[in-house]
Amino acid sequence: MGIVDNDFHKILTERHSVRRFDPTIKISRDEMNEMLEETITAPSACNLQAWKFVVVDTDEGKKKLHQYFMNFNFPQIDNSSAVVLFFGNTLAYKKYSELWHSMYEAKKVTKEAMEAALNTFMPLYEKAPQEMLVADSMVDSSLAAMQFMLIAREHGYETNAMAGYDAKKAAVVMGLDPKQYVPVMAIAIGKHDPKAESEITTTRYPLTDLVDYE
Structure with a gap:
């Protein structure tokens, strides 16, 4: 389908959680990849991504989700076009050097900038505690x-963010290494x-309850 709404204010302020999805709507993998390509422009610490x-x-994939999600999330799982699972990659730094070298070869950064970044950040991550x-x-x-949810609205879709599942089973059931993927x-x-x-x-708390200026 592609982009259907470029009004950022409307995308942002009219977003809300949808739990009752139309089961007849399918999202092509081409469009899903397009949305995820936009998603990965999100910021990340030290560009670690x-x-x-x-x-x-797929129906088979959704049956896997039933193994570790709470029952109240089953309607969203079963009737949505897809469920996108977001995992943190604790070993992302292992490809960090490769990433910076590709940026250097593409002439996006100088050799000095590349070496400065690698010499500064790589030791931090290599020696970092798991926490x-x-x-x-x-x-x-x-x-x-969060960026994906806004992009979904840009493409004319709604979303529901879910955390009602057994986190200890998530990576294992989906075939990922639980020590690497959170x-x-x-x-x-x-x-x-x-x-x-x-x-x-929903109603939001008043801003005066949430903000301090110093």
Whole structure:
């Protein structure tokens, strides 16, 4: 389908969680890849891009999700066009040198800039405790997940972010190494079922309760 709405204010302010999806709507893998290409322009710590996506768009894949998701998420899983799983990649730094060399070869950075980045950041990640690698990957993947939800609306779809699952089983069930990949979020995507009732529009806390200026 491609981009159907370029009004960023509308995309942002009218986004809300949709739980009742139209099961007849399918998203082609070409369009899903297009949305994910836009997603990976999200910022990440030191440009590490410590994320991994698993797109579940088949009946067989959705049955796997039933193994570790809570029952109240089954309707979104079963009726959405797809569920995109966002995992943090705690070993993303192992490809960091390769990434910077590709940027250098593409003349995006100078040799000095490349060496400065690698000499500064690589030792930090190589010596980092697991807690830091997990935290960084979760922040990176959260930024990508939020960007994906906005991109979905740009393409005319709605989303529902889900964390109601057994995190200890997520990577294993999806065939990933649980020591490397940390589950961050699952996002159901599709079109709202026109036969279903309207979704709840939530109220936000007043800004005065949330913001301090110093």
